[in-house]
Amino acid sequence: MELVAQALVDPATSLEAAFRAHEPWLVRRLALVVGDAEEARDLAQQVFLRATERWPLPPEQDVARWLAVVGLRLALNERRRRKRWGFLAIRETDASWALDVNPDLWMALRALDARTRAALVLTVLDGYTQDEVAIVLGVSRGTVASWLSRARDRLRPVFEERVP
Numbered sequence: 001m002e003l004v005a006q007a008l009v010d011p012a013t014s015l016e017a018a019f020r021a022h023e024p025w026l027v028r029r030l031a032l033v034v035g036d037a038e039e040a041r042d043l044a045q046q047v048f049l050r051a052t053e054r055w056p057l058p059p060e061q062d063v064a065r066w067l068a069v070v071g072l073r074l075a076l077n078e079r080r081r082r083k084r085w086g087f088l089a090i091r092e093t094d095a096s097w098a099l100d101v102n103p104d105l106w107m108a109l110r111a112l113d114a115r116t117r118a119a120l121v122l123t124v125l126d127g128y129t130q131d132e133v134a135i136v137l138g139v140s141r142g143t144v145a146s147w148l149s150r151a152r153d154r155l156r157p158v159f160e161e162r163v164p
Contacts, residue, residue, distance in 0.1 A: 015055045019048055022067050029068060029125065033075045033117045035110060043078065047071045068126050069136050072118045076137070079114050108158045115139075116147040123148060 023044055031040035047070050057063055109117060115137065122128045122136060123144075130148070134141040 018063055026067050026071055030071050030075050032121055033114055043074050046074050108155050111154055112151055116151050119144050119147045120151045
């Protein structure tokens, strides 16, 4: 009986359990990309809505990686759509949540464009290779390498000040 109860709350088998386990970090991750915690919450909801269409994911599929990739794609697509239509304003960010955590890092991340932040999040936080990120974002590997190099150049001063 106990084994059955564990199977019911396993994130790989229960969408509700996956939501409870993965939604908080997914929102934080998306907020790094879009710069707005509320927009990140909306995007996370859309990710889980898409998950309902595909649930259960194949056993070999890593749920967290799937959620992260879908979320980042949605975030970048939404930014592009709003820019293209012009009249759909991109919300001004209330970055107070990020400033409380690490103001220097957030200011440096905010200086990066959304695609560069997405590449950085996918490689540094999610452990994807540059080749995998290129596929996810639909660009060449060289473009990803260029974005990451630019990000390192901009973030280096922030980290060098912190390391004695």
